[in-house]
Amino acid sequence: MKIPFNKPHFTGREVYHLSQAAVVGKLSGNGSYTRQCQQFFEQRYSIGKVLLTTSCSDALEMSALLCDINPGDEVIMPSYTFVSTANAFALRGATIHFADSMEDNPNIDAEKIEALITPKAKVIVVVHYGGVACDMDGIMEIASRYNLIVVEDAAQGLEATYKGRKLGTIGSFGTFSFHETKNITSGEGGMIVVNDPSKVNQAEIMWEKGTNRAAFARGEVEKYEWVALGSSFLPNELTAAFLYAQLEHIDDIQQKRLQIWDSYYTKLVNAGLSKYIALPVVPDYAQHNGHLFYITVHSKEVRDSLLNYLQDKGINAVFHYLSLHNSPYFGSKHDGRMLPNAERYSSTLLRLPFYYSLTEEEIDYIVGNIRDFFIQHSPEQPK
Ligand SMILES: *Cc1c(COP(=O)(O)O)cnc(C)c1O
Numbered sequence: 599m600k601i602p603f604n605k606p607h608f609t610g611r612e613v614y615h616l617s618q619a620a621v622v623g624k625l626s627g628n629g630s631y632t633r634q635c636q637q638f639f640e641q642r643y644s645i646g647k648v649l650l651t652t653s654c655s656d657a658l659e660m661s662a663l664l665c666d667i668n669p670g671d672e673v674i675m676p677s678y679t680f681v682s683t684a685n686a687f688a689l690r691g692a693t694i695h696f697a698d699s700m701e702d703n704p705n706i707d708a709e710k711i712e713a714l715i716t717p718k719a720k721v722i723v724v725v726h727y728g729g730v731a732c733d734m735d736g737i738m739e740i741a742s743r744y745n746l747i748v749v750e751d752a753a754q755g756l757e758a759t760y761k762g763r764k765l766g767t768i769g770s771f772g773t774f775s776f777h778e779t780k781n782i783t784s785g786e787g788g789m790i791v792v793n794d795p796s797k798v799n800q801a802e803i804m805w806e807k808g809t810n811r812a813a814f815a816r817g818e819v820e821k822y823e824w825v826a827l828g829s830s831f832l833p834n835e836l837t838a839a840f841l842y843a844q845l846e847h848i849d850d851i852q853q854k855r856l857q858i859w860d861s862y863y864t865k866l867v868n869a870g871l872s873k874y875i876a877l878p879v880v881p882d883y884a885q886h887n888g889h890l891f892y893i894t895v896h897s898k899e900v901r902d903s904l905l906n907y908l909q910d911k912g913i914n915a916v917f918h919y920l921s922l923h924n925s926p927y928f929g930s931k932h933d934g935r936m937l938p939n940a941e942r943y944s945s946t947l948l949r950l951p952f953y954y955s956l957t958e959e960e961i962d963y964i965v966g967n968i969r970d971f972f973i974q975h976s977p978e979q980p981k
Contacts, residue, residue, distance in 0.1 A: 599963050600912040604779050607851065611843035615817070619839035627832035628806070628815060631839040639789065643764045647792040649805050650838055651831045654775030654788035656685035660831055661749045661771040661790060663804055665721050665795050667692045669823040674714050675723035675744075676706035677923040679938040683725055683751045693718070694930065696923040699939040701948055702725070702879040704919075704947070708736035712805035715744050724769070725751040728778050729781075729887035730880050731760035734768050741769075749773070753788070756781055757852050758887035770794040781855060781889055782848060784841040787833055790887040804954060854954050855888030861890045861958060862950060865965040874972045891950045892919050893968075900944035900975075907971045913964055916949050 619631055626652075636648040651657040667673070669691030675683055677696035684694055692933070695714040700707045704727040711722060722741055724732040741748045748769030755765035756774055761830075766772025771794070776787030792801045800814045809827030813819050866877060875893045880886050895901050901917060908915045921940040923932040949966055 599960065601914060601951045601956075601960050601964065602915050602953075603949070603951050605953040605955060606778050606783055606785075607844075609843050609847040609851075611669075611846055614841050615839040615843045616836055619835045622835075622837060625835050627834055627838075628812060629835040629838070629948055631835050631842050632832065635838050635841050635845060636789075636840075639791070640684070643791070645767055645791055645793060646795055647798040647801065648907060649790050649792070649801060650832070650841070651788040651790055651805075652833045652834050652837070653682075653685065653777065653786050654751070654773050655682035656831050657773035657788045658682055658749075659689065659791035659829075660801065660804060661773055662686045662690045662692070664771060664801055665747050665749065667720065668798075670718060671720040672716060672718040673721045673723060674711055674719065675751075676704075676725050676940065677921040677937050678704050678727070678919050678943050679725045679922065680749065680753065681922065681925075682753075682921065683723055684928070687721070687723070692720075694928070694931075695719075696921075696928075696937060696940075698937040699943055701920065701939055703730060703881070704940075704943045705730065705732045706737075708733040708740065711737065711740055715740075715746070719746055719747055721747045721879040722861050723749045723751055725753075725767050726755035728878065728892065729755045729758040729765070729889035730878070731758060731765055731884035732754070733881070733883070734760045734763075735883075738768065738972060740956060747771075752791075753777075754780065754887075754888060754889045756759050756889075757848070758889075759885045761883050762885075766791045767793055770797065773879070776844075781887060782841070783839045783843045784833070784844070787841055800826065805831045851954060852887060855952075857888075857889055857921075858952065858956050859886070859888040861961050862965070864970070865961055866893070869965050869969045871969060874976065875968070889952075891952050892947050892951070894943065894946045895948065896946065902944050903975065904968070904971050908964070908967055911963075911967045913967060914951060915964075917944075917947060918948075918949060920944050 639648045667690035672685045739920045750772040752766035753775035776784045794957040811822040814822035817916035921944045
């Protein structure tokens with residue numbers, strides 16, 4: 599058997615909507631498909647403003663601009679995250695303070711944040727790892743006490759909730775990814791959710807190269823002009839048309855992914871592997887979205903040899919997130935604090951193949967091979 603790590607899912611409607619976009623003949627951004635995708639989320643999540651972007655990285659860069667980050671401003675975020683979370687703020691000259699993950703899940707530890715706050719602190723960026731919500735009440739409380747802006751990197755968190763509230767709708771800004779590896783995809787793509795009503799106008803102008811072109815397109819102004827700083831953050835209509843084809847099937851996609859997640863969990867528990875591996879912990883306040891399935895093991899040596907073992911069996915499991923505080927770019931800028939949980943996830947976490955068309959037989963094969971690995975490599979027999 600050969601099981602890739604990811605396979606993009608096609609709903610079957612992509613070519614139809616792509617050809618519709620071509621027939622309409624407006625291929626540049628902010629056309630009808632872009633607006634339909636934005637309205638889809640504005641209605642579904644009952645939020646004021648959604649703007650499609652070319653990636654979550656771009657949405658994060660927009661949020662750094664909207665937070666008015668200037669050199670020397672301080673931003674607190676987890677070390678265990680994708681590089682784009684940090685890049686967006688570092689590009690604006692922010693000083694980044696990386697916080698540790700929680701003991702039992704890779705999200706930022708809300709209790710570690712307060713000690714990192716100085717008078718120059720401006721923003722807390724949270725990352726909902728694997729679509730599992732961070733402790734948002736705790737984080738929002740600290741943010742309001744110190745007057746900090748909260749940005750949610752919800753790249754992996756589409757459709758997941760915290761106490762029933764959709765991720766990305768709680769902080770001032772939420773950013774999402776439609777990269778090929780995410781639940782809903784347009785190849786590359788993303789969006790920013792602007793929850794702070796006082797920032798909607800600025801966001802829209804920034805999105806269209808610093809012009810009031812979006813207002814012009816709505817007939818609100820007679821000409822469009824350079825009114826503020828901005829860039830080109832909007833995707834073309836073909837990307838939006840492809841995305842729309844995925845959104846038409848979002849409930850089906852989510853249901854299927856949650857089923858795969860539950861199946862992995864049950865089968866790993868039933869395989870009696872609990873003394874060798876730790877399964878994901880989802881706190882009571884979080885409803886995840888079946889974005890990914892990870893396990894952690896006791897050491898980097900075990901993780902790496904398990905990865906090799908699975909590779910030999912045709913199973914492409916992967917590891918990820920080398921903690922950013924230790925990265926070649928940032929290492930010398932870090933203040934030297936140990937971040938033991940982040941470092942542990944970097945060296946012991948392993949992600950299993952996860953995609954819409956993954957079958958029960960494939961899950962059985964993967965779980966069976968994980969079990970075989972521990973039988974062969976452990977002096978103890980599994981329970
Ligand atoms: C995927 C991801 C990103 C980047 O998304 P792009 O759309 O590829 O730019 C950022 N942050 C996190 C946590 C991610 O998982």
